[in-house]
Amino acid sequence: MRKKLVGVVASAAALILAASACQSTPTTPTPVTPEFNAAVGKVFNPSDHKGGTIKMAISEDWDSVDTGDTYYGLSWNLLRLYSRSLVMFKAEPGAAGNELTPDLAEALGVPSDGGKTWTYKLRSGVKYEDGTPVTSKDVKYAVMRAIDSTGTLKQGVGYQGGYLQAFLDLEGDTYGPYAAPGVDTKAITTPDDSTIVFHLKQPFGGFDYFAMLPLTAPVPQAKDTGVKYKEHVVSSGPYMFATYESGKGFTLKRNPNWDQATDPNRKALPDAYEIKLGVAADDIDNQIETGDIDVDLAGTGVQSAMLAKLLDENDALHKRADNPGSSRLWYTSINGNVAPLDNVHCRRAIEYAADRTGYQLAYGGPVAGGDIQTQALVPPIPGYAKFDLYPAGADNKGDATKAKDELTQCGQPTGFATTMAYRADRPKEKAVAESLQQSLKKVGIELTLQGLPTSGYFTTLAPGYMVEHKIGLATNGWASDWNDGYGMLGAIVDSRLISPKGGSSNLSVRDPEIDALLDKAFAEPDVSKREPIWAQIDKKVMEGAFILPGLWAKSVTLRSKNAANVFVNEAFGQYDYLAMSVAG
Amino acid sequence: MVIGPDTPTSTTALIGEGLVESPGVPPAGAPPAAIRGRSLAQIAWSRLKRDKGAMAGGVVVILLILVAILAPWIVALLGHPPDEFHQDPALMDLNRGGVPKGTFGGISGDFLFGLEPLNGRDLFSRVIYGSQVSLLIAFLATLLSVVIGTVLGMMAGYFKGWVDGLIGRAMDVFLAFPLLLFAIVLVGVIPESAFGLTGNGLRIAILVFIIGFFNWGYIARVIRGQVLSLREREFVDAARSLGARGPYIIFKEILPNIVAPILIYSTLLIPTNILFEAGLSFLGVGIRPPTPSWGEMLSSAVRFYNQPHFMFWPGMAIFLTVLAFNIFGDGLRDALDPKSR
Numbered sequence: 001m002r003k004k005l006v007g008v009v010a011s012a013a014a015l016i017l018a019a020s021a022c023q024s025t026p027t028t029p030t031p032v033t034p035e036f037n038a039a040v041g042k043v044f045n046p047s048d049h050k051g052g053t054i055k056m057a058i059s060e061d062w063d064s065v066d067t068g069d070t071y072y073g074l075s076w077n078l079l080r081l082y083s084r085s086l087v088m089f090k091a092e093p094g095a096a097g098n099e100l101t102p103d104l105a106e107a108l109g110v111p112s113d114g115g116k117t118w119t120y121k122l123r124s125g126v127k128y129e130d131g132t133p134v135t136s137k138d139v140k141y142a143v144m145r146a147i148d149s150t151g152t153l154k155q156g157v158g159y160q161g162g163y164l165q166a167f168l169d170l171e172g173d174t175y176g177p178y179a180a181p182g183v184d185t186k187a188i189t190t191p192d193d194s195t196i197v198f199h200l201k202q203p204f205g206g207f208d209y210f211a212m213l214p215l216t217a218p219v220p221q222a223k224d225t226g227v228k229y230k231e232h233v234v235s236s237g238p239y240m241f242a243t244y245e246s247g248k249g250f251t252l253k254r255n256p257n258w259d260q261a262t263d264p265n266r267k268a269l270p271d272a273y274e275i276k277l278g279v280a281a282d283d284i285d286n287q288i289e290t291g292d293i294d295v296d297l298a299g300t301g302v303q304s305a306m307l308a309k310l311l312d313e314n315d316a317l318h319k320r321a322d323n324p325g326s327s328r329l330w331y332t333s334i335n336g337n338v339a340p341l342d343n344v345h346c347r348r349a350i351e352y353a354a355d356r357t358g359y360q361l362a363y364g365g366p367v368a369g370g371d372i373q374t375q376a377l378v379p380p381i382p383g384y385a386k387f388d389l390y391p392a393g394a395d396n397k398g399d400a401t402k403a404k405d406e407l408t409q410c411g412q413p414t415g416f417a418t419t420m421a422y423r424a425d426r427p428k429e430k431a432v433a434e435s436l437q438q439s440l441k442k443v444g445i446e447l448t449l450q451g452l453p454t455s456g457y458f459t460t461l462a463p464g465y466m467v468e469h470k471i472g473l474a475t476n477g478w479a480s481d482w483n484d485g486y487g488m489l490g491a492i493v494d495s496r497l498i499s500p501k502g503g504s505s506n507l508s509v510r511d512p513e514i515d516a517l518l519d520k521a522f523a524e525p526d527v528s529k530r531e532p533i534w535a536q537i538d539k540k541v542m543e544g545a546f547i548l549p550g551l552w553a554k555s556v557t558l559r560s561k562n563a564a565n566v567f568v569n570e571a572f573g574q575y576d577y578l579a580m581s582v583a584g
Numbered sequence: 585m586v587i588g589p590d591t592p593t594s595t596t597a598l599i600g601e602g603l604v605e606s607p608g609v610p611p612a613g614a615p616p617a618a619i620r621g622r623s624l625a626q627i628a629w630s631r632l633k634r635d636k637g638a639m640a641g642g643v644v645v646i647l648l649i650l651v652a653i654l655a656p657w658i659v660a661l662l663g664h665p666p667d668e669f670h671q672d673p674a675l676m677d678l679n680r681g682g683v684p685k686g687t688f689g690g691i692s693g694d695f696l697f698g699l700e701p702l703n704g705r706d707l708f709s710r711v712i713y714g715s716q717v718s719l720l721i722a723f724l725a726t727l728l729s730v731v732i733g734t735v736l737g738m739m740a741g742y743f744k745g746w747v748d749g750l751i752g753r754a755m756d757v758f759l760a761f762p763l764l765l766f767a768i769v770l771v772g773v774i775p776e777s778a779f780g781l782t783g784n785g786l787r788i789a790i791l792v793f794i795i796g797f798f799n800w801g802y803i804a805r806v807i808r809g810q811v812l813s814l815r816e817r818e819f820v821d822a823a824r825s826l827g828a829r830g831p832y833i834i835f836k837e838i839l840p841n842i843v844a845p846i847l848i849y850s851t852l853l854i855p856t857n858i859l860f861e862a863g864l865s866f867l868g869v870g871i872r873p874p875t876p877s878w879g880e881m882l883s884s885a886v887r888f889y890n891q892p893h894f895m896f897w898p899g900m901a902i903f904l905t906v907l908a909f910n911i912f913g914d915g916l917r918d919a920l921d922p923k924s925r
Contacts, residue, residue, distance in 0.1 A: 304887075304888075304889070304890060305890060308680075308890050311679070311680045311681075312680075357671065357678070358669070358671060361671055361678060361681060361682045361702055361703075362702065363681075364681035365678055365679050365680055365681035365682065366678075366679055367679060367680070367681075368680070368681050369681065427884065427887045430873060430884075431702055431703065433873065434703060434873050434874050435669070435703070437873075437874060438667065438668075438669050438874075448783060448872070449872055449873050449874075450872075451872070451873075
């Protein structure tokens with residue numbers, strides 16, 4: 001019964017859409033034709049219409065709306081509405097979304113002292129919601145509270161990511177306004193109210209990416225209440241909190257003290273935003289279909305019931321689907337610590353023998369799962385250059401001849417046996433393991449599959465455990481914190497991050513040459529010189545066959561019925577929440 | 585409900601079931617047929633034969649056991665190897681993540697139950713092979729519970745006193761044990777090899793141990809009650825007065841008299857154990873992929889809930905098996921113990 005109702009609504013929706021498409025053609029310069037992927041790489045339904053309310057929903061709460069205490073992509077996407085960090089990604093479709101642009105700062109960072117000192121000048125005239133001007137001291141305070149050594153804000157990229165602590169020239173192990181109240185640090189200085197200077201221990205060329213982190217959005221010290229600050233975040237952006245109900249939702253209204261003249265990155269078209277928490281995921285899909293909700297905040301794609309409709313090219317809803325890629329790589333670590341995989345030829349045999357289409361199917365096929373990946377860097381990362389060292393035959397199902405050739409060079413002409421670990425409560429990873437078991441069997445590589453619980457997966461897979469249990473392969477996945485070689489590769493190819501206790505995302509890449517290249521890339525301040533180094537590292541990882549790349553992940557999302565200026569921002573792999581507005 | 589050669593049973597019941605071998609009129613000229621008494625097993629069998637439901641259940645049970653034993657030949661004849669992938673564009677829509685083409689999961693002469701979504705494995709073969717694991721674990725675990733339960737139940741009932749007290753408390757502990765949680769934890773930490781077993785052999789052994797070892801409490805209780813009343817009977821007193829010792833009395837005098845409850849309990853415990861194994865596999869702590877079991881298939885099918893054929897076949901297999909065992913067990917109880925009707 002319910003299903004039937006939904007069907008009626010769907011066709012009605014399609015009719016209305018078709019009608020509005022016809023009507024709008026003569027009036028708007030760009031015709032609004034709903035089509036598959038209409039919001040990927042271009043703006044769907046561009047408009048300058050002001051007013052209206054954007055309605056958003058999510059099935060569960062995320063970590064926090066506090067700019068210093070959040071690590072979720074959806075949150076970083078959303079918080080640009082009510083806060084301004086020093087630097088931000090451009091709110092534009094296509095590759096431009098991966099470019100940095102100054103936001104609270106006048107210009108990108110100015111390095112000196114060989115990349116050890118970074119200076120930012122703030123725009124003048126930026127004010128908080130209560131009218132007080134934003135100063136560089138507020139930015140310094142915001143950064144220090146986010147990386148505070150007590151971990152008061154333990155969910156954010158500041159404390160958890162550990163990026164700034166690793167590079168900032170901090171004094172001692174106790175720092176931050178909660179751990180050391182009243183103690184000033186020389187790692188960040190503010191010569192005047194509009195200048196902020198970061199002092200590093202070692203040169204880091206990509207510091208602008210750190211300045212992009214939400215934790216650089218200003219927080220007035222007088223208004224900070226620690227963890228409770230999220231209940232009333234003081235806005236520096238075009239919108240401010242009108243209501244905040246913990247666990248239920250909140251609304252944003254216009255910030256009267258925001259000045260368009262100080263802000264080239266935001267158009268601030270809608271009048272208000274309504275965010276509901278705890279709406280059932282399937283219900284969100286249905287409400288986007290009918291137009292009651294505009295955005296599923298989670299931005300990870302629709303549930304399987306809706307997915308079935310969106311993938312069906314004959315379904316009217318197919319035209320409202322988008323298929324954005326994220327900066328997530330699904331792959332399998334090949335552990336060179338276990339014989340015979342300590343021989344690069346045996347690792348390469350796995351690269352050749354693996355059935356790539358099987359890997360892709362395990363995640364749902366080319367649309368719901370993603371594109372077949374043949375390297376560590378994924379396309380949205382600047383510096384990405386496509387290559388394929390181990391062609392898997394015309395049908396992408398594996399090249400048995402080449403694989404056997406590598407096995408012979410490895411001294412294992414008849415194949416060998418090893419164990420493959422996967423996260424038992426992730427059906428897709430189980431499917432990957434089963435698929436690899438099938439395809440590797442064809443060249444004589446026998447896999448024993450070992451499911452492990454997801455919680456503690458990386459701690460369990462400590463180097464010692466993997467050797468003891470002869471775990472040669474382990475499913476893995478990584479999404480970069482931001483689209484740049486460091487964000488993508490830093491955590492998964494640096495062998496110095498592998499601890500005997502386990503816990504590192506890098507389970508298999510051990511190569512001193514790669515480590516040296518990483519150091520070179522860290523120190524390089526020139527983007528045009530830095531990006532080729534990431535590509536070089538990418539190639540090294542594949543030459544050593546330390547990982548078996550699987551997929552560049554994609555998701556299937558349902559476009560809003562009422563919204564204008566809809567496009568996917570590559571920096572988040574989601575619709576851009578800052579640009580989206582209500583159609584006139 | 586004591587039944588056995590040494591005990592008097594309700595005579596009315598026996599007469600009611602017919603003590604006379606051939607009730608028909610003997611042909612003329614032939615010597616009159618001797619009126620022979622029948623053993624209680626024969627009487628129970630004749631009662632069972634008349635219970636159509638129980639017989640149907642029994643036939644299904646026997647068929648299932650045959651299917652499990654003959655699985656390799658059945659599959660060779662009618663299916664594909666259970667691990668063989670069929671990610672073939674002719675059979676499946678690969679762009680939509682491997683949705684089988686055709687009616688109800690691509691049922692055809694080639695794939696009797698259709699294809700598994702995503703991997704395209706032959707569901708018929710997997711259901712047939714799945715019966716091996718499900719039945720093997722259920723049977724072995726039942727055997728283990730029954731052996732432990734019978735021995736301890738008889739000891740508790742016969743010796744009474746502190747032995748009864750000790751075994752009784754042990755029963756309480758085992759009955760109160762959070763078995764499911766324990767099983768999940770234990771199976772989760774199984775190493776690759778132990779006790780001279782590796783891989784799935786070890787996993788099956790451990791599943792049998794967990795399911796069997798923690799389930800003896802119920803049957804031990806039943807047996808203990810039976811033995812408590814049996815040990816006071818005249819034939820036991822007679823044996824004792826002739827000088828028989830404990831073990832002799834337990835095994836020669838009492839055990840034959842509790843065969844019926846053991847048999848009934850076993851048939852009813854098997855379906856419970858099948859469900860328990862399915863539950864464990866469903867939670868992902870059963871045997872390893874790619875070996876199929878019904879619970880594992882159900883567990884994988886959850887992800888494809890908009891392709892219900894995947895869930896239908898293993899679900900149907902579990903449903904039929906449990907139903908058949910339960911009906912058969914019920915019929916068996918009625919046949920062995922007419923008073924319970």
